[in-house]
Amino acid sequence: MDKTFDPRAIEARWRDTWERSGWFAPQGSGAPYSIMIPPPNVTGTLHMGHAFQHTIMDSLTRYHRMRGDDTLWQPGTDHAGIATQMVVERNLKLAGSSRLDLGREKFVEKVWEWKKYSGDTIENQIRRMGSSVDWSRKAFTMDPSYSEAVIEHFVRLHEDGLIYRGKRLVNWDPVLQTAISDLEVVQEEKDGKLWHFRYPLAGSARTQDGLDYIVVATTRPETMLGDTAVAVHPEDERYKHLIGRKVKLPLSDREIPIVGDDYVDREFGTGCVKITPAHDFNDYALGQRHKLPIINIFTHTAAINDEAPAAYRGLDRFEARKRVVADLEAQGLLAKIDDHKLKLPIGDRSGVVVEPYLTDQWFVDLTRKTLDDGRPGGWTAITEPAIHAVEGGSIKFVPENWSNTYFHWLRNIQDWCISRQLWWGHRIPAWYDADGNIYVARNEAEVRSKYQLPDDLPLRQDEDVFDTWFSSDIWPLATLGWPQETPELKKFYPSSVLVTGFDIIFFWVARLVMMGLKLHGDVPFREVYVHGLIRDSEGQKMSKSKGNVLDPLDLVDGISLDELLKKRTTGLMKPETAPKIEKATRKDYPAGIEAVGVDALRYTFASLASPGRDIRFDFSRAAGYRNFCNKIWNATSYVLMNCEEQDPNPDGQAWLSEADRWIISRLQKVEAEAAEHFRSYRFDLLAQTLYQFVWNEYCDWYLELTKPTLRGDNDSAKRGTRRTLLRVLEAILRLLHPLMPFVTEDLWQRVAPLAGKAGPTIMLQPYPTAQPEKIDETAEADVEWLKAFILGVRQIRSGMDISPKITLPLLVQDAAAADAERIARLAGSITALTNVQEPLLLAAGEEPPVSATSLLGSMKILVPMAGLIDKEAELARLRKKKAQTESDLAKNLARVSSEKFVNGAPPEVLERERARIAQQRQELAALNEQIGKIEAL
């Protein structure tokens, strides 16, 4: 066995073996267990969040597979319409080309090339992390069969009257030139201005103060070119007499009405609001109420169009704003400019301000109770069942409180705009004839037969594609073969759990539930495990533009500072931020990043996966778990060294020591805890429990305790210890395997045969379960006593600064019968672990020599001081102990002297408290006596 654990070699060895052997595919006769991967976008590479999420899913998958469940982890990727199209467009731009240069067909070919590259990268990353997905079922949201399912999805909803096409105000991204949904718009607060303009009153109208104009306040002056009214509050004393009169809209030379509407906030601005129905959601609604004309003044790129006065045509919206303000000022119509904080709607992909824009789009009805023809509307048929599924417990959120987020969104849901003016995505299966009639069916042939159209009637398919989420919302169905009733669909739907981030509860989780129920009549999963976000060590979100991203594989393999700098500073959207990023990177990783291996990285993620909490990624944790892997490696090395070919008769009679029975007993409890932690998705506690058991109990104590036995000459005891060493280690490897698959597999191959286990892989071995009959409280108590005894001796040695090489004499005073019995029984362990001579029991009343002392209950552990010990050091040690004891005692005395406590606390608490006090008094007396003796020297 190699001297040191080398993750790279181990990982390479097992990755391929597992996959080639077909062990990732569902098998086993147990209950079906399935997880659908949230398909990563083919926009590039996987980040830390994916690695984290995949660690959790793989741990669950491996755990259930080991439990014998028929386990499927379904892999795949998402075409991610807008996001991927943007990436490819950016690449084209760098190459001096553009989407429009290429044309649709060629462009889509380019995207497919990119998809191949990105998809392969992602697959490779998933493989590297040890994720045991069933590659034979790999899916992509634009696979032919998947596309068919998406079309089926649309057509069925359409047939149920739940899809409509309409001219609506939608969020328009002027850079991407497509509609986007409400969810794809983020509100950002910015410092802006509030401009006050004078709008002249038409005819003889005058304000109360006799002025011939009113002042409107706006944050968007350029939209005044599309104003079709000014609104005031109907009960606003200042203006209500003007309702029904008109103003002369400056610059455009149109007369527009003054309307009264209680949407107007009298306190805000001047109380007069300019109304632009074509470019503001509130104004649009108000316009509908007052039957105002709608004047669209923008082109698709948010430049001013020909509806506006000639002077402004062709200007970009921000240029137009400047011009409008300047022109109004020149005409003396600019009253004032205030500073103002405003919320800007930003496209989450393009990062530019989106415009409310009037276009024809496809929508899913999610809000109507009943359709005009009496059939159930979207609210009844889609939204409400999704709410009920969680209310009624068919789906459980973990942690539970995320269900509130889910409910809140669904209860306030809007209809969903599902068409996108993109080239990359599923074409909408709708056709138009020359008169603009719309036909929806699965393909053109079906359209003709369904609507009985003549063969020669020219039809044109809709140019638009679906919102990506409209295809991913059937992921669990489509990957299992829906709309066909495949055996896989029957077996693995609903899936067991969805592992996902809270950021896509709306985008994806809610829609999965809605469509799963609508299209297949059952929920898509039983539980939703919602994990936190991975942040950097400062708590910042990781993003390329901040330059704080980490590639999980760079932690696995390590990376030099130069390489890391290069990765972080090339291809930036804003190259000017590079120096800042470089500085921060040099500070955080002055020597680059050391390799920790996959297992350690996975263990780190698990240990930080506390519910309802984001993760600040801390490299030192990963380094710590790398050390943990090494620890396991070395412990195995010790076990093998002591067990391989050591016993000519390994099946002979075996006697189990206290230590053997103790570690076996502890193992049972750990196994029970592990099961509970898996059940409750507490990967952090699972990681902690196993770490603690392996390092602090198995390695620190048990392995040390086996040494004297194995050096001894009692064959039956040696056999018992060897057997225990092997069996517990073998169980440990299985316990750890879901979290750290590689090193456990590698070690298991060597340990298992010696532990009487056979099989080609640890992956298919049963996960250890507790056997309560092996719990041995007596052995546990013995070893706890032994540990306390040994600690007492070690404290003396360390406190006195005595070299570990010196074998100390050891006396024991005031030993109770039980202590004496234990000392006799466990003396071998004591002498071996503390380098002392056999402890000598002092008879009652026998006066010991002056000694350094530790207390264990009423018993004193004594190391004679003659020639060894620094008097002052021992005094200091004893006085410190005394001070501690006195302080504890005082606190406890205060408590029991309180009448309230005595009367109120349950008897067993009172009893425990009194026992504690007695114990502390005894200790204090012993300490005082000892201090006195040493002082007298």
Add this chain to the structure above:
RNA sequence: GGGUGCUUAGCUCAGUCGGUAGAGCAUCGCCCUUACAAGGCGGGGGUCGACGGUUCGAGCCCGUCAGCACCCA
């Protein structure tokens, strides 16, 4: 404005049933002891954000406030 979460050791975080606060990393001392120096042994380090309430007893339950983060409008 509404909502959610967080605040515990220098740092990153656990803390289950309300019963004297734990881990890793960092730190200090001793030690290259035959599994492991990526290590062993021992130690130090806490007003559990603040205030109030409930309780015999509060890190934990309730209320108010402060700070931070996120979501929604």
